[in-house]
Amino acid sequence: MWARAWRLGLRALVGGRRGFTCKADTKGSGRITAEVIEHLERLALVDFGSQEAVARLEKAIAFADRLRAVDTDGVEPMESVLEDRCLYLRSDHVIEGNCAEELLQNSHRVVEEYFVAPPGNISLPKLDEQEPFSHG
């Protein structure tokens, strides 16, 4: 349920439209459980870590909750503020690329012309399953 509340909040933040239409749902009380934090950490591969970070997240949700106060009854939702603009179409010509050297400068580690990443998606270890793994 809390996960749901968070997702609604997130959509309100980024998507606009769905957040508006779901205002009847759970009104955030601002408290976030450890399970929700863990779920978010796994989704985002971000470690919220401290109590302070959690407090910041709670504030963000409270901020987003204010969107629910806006009355949007009878208002046609928009996809984007650009939705009445023309979508430019490009001709199928090769005009970019061939800049591996420059791009690879951004990489912490490089093998030949490859970027080097950690093996697979290393999700954060579950609370009950501390699986050992080594960083590359």
Added chain:
Amino acid sequence: MAAPMLRLCCPGRRWALACIDGCSRHRRGAPNGCTSSRKRGQSSVAQQPFITAQKPRKGEHEWAAVVGLEIHAQISSKSKLFSGSQVHFAAPPNSLVSFFDASLPGTLPVLNRRCVEAAVMTGLALNCRINKKSLFDRKHYFYADLPAGYQITQQRLPIAVNGSLVYSFCAGKNRSQVINKTARVKQIQLEQDSGKSLHDDLRSQTLIDLNRAGVGLLEVVLEPDMSCGEEAATAVRELQLILQALGTSQANMAEGQLRVDANISVHHPGEPLGVRTEVKNLNSARFLAKAIDYEIQRQINELENGGEILNETRSFDSKLGCTIPMRDKEGKQDYRFMPEPNLPPLLLYDTESLPAGADPQQVIDIDRIREQLPELPSVTREKLVQQYGMLPEHSFTLLNEVGLLEFFQNVMKETRAEPKKVTSWVLNTLLGFLKQQNLAVSESPVTPSALAELLNLLDRKAISSSAAKQVFEELWRNEGKTPAQIVSEKKLELMQDQEALEQLCHAVMEGHPQVVMDVKKGNPRAINKLIGLVRKVTLSRADPTVIKEILEKKLAS
């Protein structure tokens, strides 16, 4: 590559029959092979101890399988979907990457017109409704070969919807009966491909090549209208032929231009559908049917042993021949779809709605693309049957082998031989030689013109059919000689000179008085010996029926 394709696409008699009689009914039994690896393969699913299955009560072992497909086809274009970097297979790593493809800050997507046209054309060929307005969305997931952390796709409103893919195979006693099946096309969406990861387990690292990142893909979603691996494989093969005919994708599975994910579930007929699993990484025509059939059987075994099917993603291990759960994809993912803020809606027009004075480079006219649609494989096959009186199964084989149809048509252009004869030579002799040496049609040492010339010699009875086979073998050795040269060098032409033949017959009779006596005594088989002897003298260049006539005449006198 050629051999499995053929097997797959024009199911043999045994197959087609199996498919029709028993395709949607599956019986208990271990999945083919892989019994030893079963435990490892299913560790996370089969937590229950393996119970030896008891005999099912009657009527209880009837299962129906349901298979739906998601097919990703790489669009054949010079540049990527949203950037001007090149699309090319097997280029040096990270050489075909723009700043946008590497997701550097401040870069924006610019849509490639060619990719949109390819999607519209494919949609029309698959009888879809083309949406005049479609939308782009971001689908988020974290993977090192997806530098933006999201893929631009079309989730809410794809470019084409509600189509159908008709695929057919030959069945019946002589495989002369064509069975048509239809899989509904739910939608076709434009989306970006990801980069490639090379996993180096030894050093515990992943090497990332972004050359493929941002290449345009058509995702074709087929409704779960198929019921076994072979049906799915045949449908995929038909789609592959359509894409290749349209030129919208090269659809070469070996180069990853066509990738298939299958959604599979089983249920008892008349009951609601079962829980489905998704089998990913079906990137080879050979394993597609095998993987699906394995998964169907695994689910049946699991359910009959009191287990349950989890809604999970599995991958097919071609070495073990079984499907394994993918640890990366455990649990339901939240892709956090959101509208792509940097791309306004994609609008398409037809002749009626085309705005006056619009820049032709900036508008896409669906009706014009419809006019440009080439002939589709099903029509080509029908034409072959009607034009040449060809058997339907032969038309399937001609289309299923890359380049074989063109070869056939080129031979037809230059020969006076009957279409049936040409078909037989192309499908039996040529294809047989190609298969034996594992060659593609384009690698054939015998050119269409050479085969046409050979068939002309055969047609005007200049050579016998056994001599023709010999000439073909010579041509195959590819020593740069024409069929006529080979015929004259090897003295393979049929003896047309009646007088010379009569002399030879006479000489043989003189040389074998004992055999002649036998004939005269009334041994009916003795004349065959004489015929054989004459043929030997003529180096098999004389027509046996003519020899027999001459001998009979001489023996009677």
